[in-house]
Amino acid sequence: xxxxxxxxxxxxxxxxxxKLFGITLLFALPLGLIIAFGSMSKFSPxxxxxxxxxxIIRGTPLMLQLFVVFYVPGLLFDIRFPxxxxxxxxxxxxxxxxxxxxFSEIYRGGxxxxxxxQYEAGQxxxxxxxxxxxxxxxxxxxxxxxxxxxxxxxxxIKDTSLARVIAVxxxxxxxGKFSARGIIWPLFYxxxxxLVFCGLMTVIFGRIEKRLDYxxx
Amino acid sequence: xxxxxxxxxxxxxxxxxVLKGISFQLEKGxxxxxxxxxxxxxxxxxxxxxxxxxxxxxxxxxxxxxIFDSESDVKLSKKQQLEKQxxxxxxxxxxxxxxxxxxxxxxxxxxxxxxxxxxxxxxxxKQIYAEIEQKALALLKKMGxxxxxxxxPCELSGGQKQRVSIARAMALEPKIxxxxxxTSALDPExxxxxxxxxxxxxxxxxxxxxxxxxxTFAREVSDYIVFMDDGxxxxxxxxxEVIGNPKTERLKAFLSKISD
Numbered sequence: 001x002x003x004x005x006x007x008x009x010x011x012x013x014x015x016x017x018x019k020l021f022g023i024t025l026l027f028a029l030p031l032g033l034i035i036a037f038g039s040m041s042k043f044s045p046x047x048x049x050x051x052x053x054x055x056i057i058r059g060t061p062l063m064l065q066l067f068v069v070f071y072v073p074g075l076l077f078d079i080r081f082p083x084x085x086x087x088x089x090x091x092x093x094x095x096x097x098x099x100x101x102x103f104s105e106i107y108r109g110g111x112x113x114x115x116x117x118q119y120e121a122g123q124x125x126x127x128x129x130x131x132x133x134x135x136x137x138x139x140x141x142x143x144x145x146x147x148x149x150x151x152x153x154x155x156x157i158k159d160t161s162l163a164r165v166i167a168v169x170x171x172x173x174x175x176g177k178f179s180a181r182g183i184i185w186p187l188f189y190x191x192x193x194x195l196v197f198c199g200l201m202t203v204i205f206g207r208i209e210k211r212l213d214y215x216x217x
Numbered sequence: 218x219x220x221x222x223x224x225x226x227x228x229x230x231x232x233x234x235v236l237k238g239i240s241f242q243l244e245k246g247x248x249x250x251x252x253x254x255x256x257x258x259x260x261x262x263x264x265x266x267x268x269x270x271x272x273x274x275x276x277x278x279x280x281x282x283x284i285f286d287s288e289s290d291v292k293l294s295k296k297q298q299l300e301k302q303x304x305x306x307x308x309x310x311x312x313x314x315x316x317x318x319x320x321x322x323x324x325x326x327x328x329x330x331x332x333x334x335x336x337x338x339x340x341x342x343k344q345i346y347a348e349i350e351q352k353a354l355a356l357l358k359k360m361g362x363x364x365x366x367x368x369x370p371c372e373l374s375g376g377q378k379q380r381v382s383i384a385r386a387m388a389l390e391p392k393i394x395x396x397x398x399x400t401s402a403l404d405p406e407x408x409x410x411x412x413x414x415x416x417x418x419x420x421x422x423x424x425x426x427x428x429x430x431x432x433t434f435a436r437e438v439s440d441y442i443v444f445m446d447d448g449x450x451x452x453x454x455x456x457x458e459v460i461g462n463p464k465t466e467r468l469k470a471f472l473s474k475i476s477d
Contacts, residue, residue: 120269121313121382125327125389126303128295135326139317216371217316 006178006186013174014193017160020088020168024095024156031096032103039108057101062094063162069094070166091163099156106148110141114217140217150205154198218281220245220424221393226275228258228265235261236272237448243393243441246422250435250456253445254471259428262445263397266426267307268298279304280392306391310398312378314370314385321366324353324385356384360414376407380414394418396427412438432475436460444468 038050057065070090073079081089114137122132164173175187219242228236235258243249251259265272268285277285284301293301314323328349332338338345357366360380370378379399386394396415400408412434418425419438429435435442435456442459444452446467452459463469 115313117309117311117313118315121309121315122327123269124267124302124305124307125385126299127327127330128299131330135330136315143317215316215369 006183006189009174009178010171010186010190010193013169013171014190016088016163016168016170017157017193018197020091020095020160020163020170021157023092024099024160025153027092027096028099028103031100033107035100035104036107036111039104040111054101054104057098058105062098062159063165065094065098066091066162066166069097087163087166087168090166091168095156095160095163099152102152103149106145106152107141109148110145111137113144114140139212143212143215143217146205146209146212150201153201153205157197157201158194218245219243220280221426222276222278223266224276224278226262226265226277227273228261228270229273235448236265239275239445239448239450241443241450241453243424243426245424247440248419248425248427248438249441249443250439251426251428251443251445252430252432252435252471253451254474257445258448259445260397263307263395263426263428267305267395268302269307303389304392306386306389306394308379308383308386308394308396308399311402312370312375312382314378314382316370319367319369320357320362320373320381321350321353323370323381324356324388325349327385328353328388353384353388356387357381359417360384361410374407375403376410379403379411383411383414383418393424393426396425396429398428398430400429400431430475432460432472444471446471 035050035054038046039054041047041050070087073081080086083089118136118140119129119132122136123129127135161170161172164170164176167173171190171193172187175190178184178186221243223242224240226236226239227234237258239258239262241249251262253259261270264270266277272285272287274287275285276283276287279301282301282304283289284304315326318326325346329346332345332349335345354363354366357363360383362377362380362384365373365377365381370381373381379402383394383399399415400411403411408431412431415425415427415434416438427435427439437456439456441453442456443450444459444463444465444467452463452465452468459468460472463472
């Protein structure tokens with residue numbers, strides 16, 4: 001087995017990880033904001049329901065959630081995931097929900113840490129609540145949540161390999177197939193993929209932090 | 218005719234009655250200072266008039282327009298309410314500048330947002346924005362901040378920040394400008410520059426209401442002084458009389474404590 005064959009197969013596997021990573025962020029980042037507003041709602045049924053949901057998602061293993069999303073719709077309602085890759089769809093749904101809940105708490109922490117005076121200043125200047133949020137609050141929140149978010153992004157890329165429990169052919173699964181044939185080194189070699197990816201992420205987040213360094217909030 | 222008429226304003230937080238029926242009037246171009254020890258209700262009064270708290274009862278009329286009336290059944294939309302609110306400007310104790318915007322943008326932000334609602338906005342966007350910036354620059358010049366327009370709030374001293382926030386409030390052309398202890402968050406050597414700005418505004422006959430601890434300043438700049446004690450106006454009148462010749466024991470005690 002040549003190095004380049006192993007390499008190219010691992011790349012194909014890693015592409016699945018990156019795909020899951022991308023889809024999760026695309027949907028979980030906005031969904032997390034909605035959940036954050038739900039858990040800050042002044043209408044207590046909404047608040048309690050949202051917080052209960054976040055508790056369940058954060059309180060159970062992601063691996064279990066993958067099984068639930070993949071098997072339960074079929075077992076209970078005979079529903080199959082549409083599309084050419086139902087396993088990836090199921091994994092994406094589980095990841096989006098799981099990460100949206102974690103993001104929501106980061107957002108909530110960020111939003112609640114902005115001093116009340118910022119809202120009041122916006123209000124006395126005649127801005128509506130929505131205008132205050134988007135024009136005044138949001139960028140300050142983003143600045144504050146960059147460090148915890150970078151943590152989540154790094155955890156996410158590594159978590160994506162959990163999707164192999166529902167047979168998404170991720171990099172670890174590909175490497176596992178090599179091990180089954182007695183070639184063990186690719187399994188350890190996968191670390192390099194994650195390391196490089198996380199290294200890149202560190203650089204990007206560093207840039208973002210620097211870009212937002214021009215103001216103090 | 219009075220530009221500001223507050224009638225029987227009440228406010229409670231839970232069981233604590235903070236305002237027990239406050240009434241006063243202010244003539245156009247006059248300066249009113251509200252003094253009193255902490256807990257007397259003066260900040261709550263200011264917050265109720267600025268809609269940062271909703272009063273439980275009473276009536277507020279600005280320039281003939283009722284902006285708050287607890288008895289009225291007329292329901293205003295949020296938008297209408299905001300419009301009415303804009304008759305009053307507020308300068309905060311701790312500035313509350315928007316940290317991510319530079320000085321100029323802090324002053325123009327609200328105006329630019331409001332400009333978007335103008336029917337001719339799309340057609341004349343450039344010109345409208347240019348006019349807004351001209352106006353903001355003129356205000357900042359008046360505040361002595363011409364060389365700071367591109368700076369961010371974190372690069373300014375406390376006194377400069379407070380002057381920006383005065384310019385920001387003035388940009389919306391309020392009929393009355395309120396100050397919530399405008400020098401309390403400043404080092405003593407910086408309070409002078411703010412007091413100078415307020416004094417200049419008073420000379421231009423800007424109608425102002427100032428909640429303050431600076432007795433000498435209050436005496437010098439105000440036409441009227443209201444002394445609040447335990448949720449009521451305990452004494453009021455011309456500045457000289459109230460501070461120079463207090464009648465109630467409470468005010469005498471308060472003034473002697475302040476001057477210590």
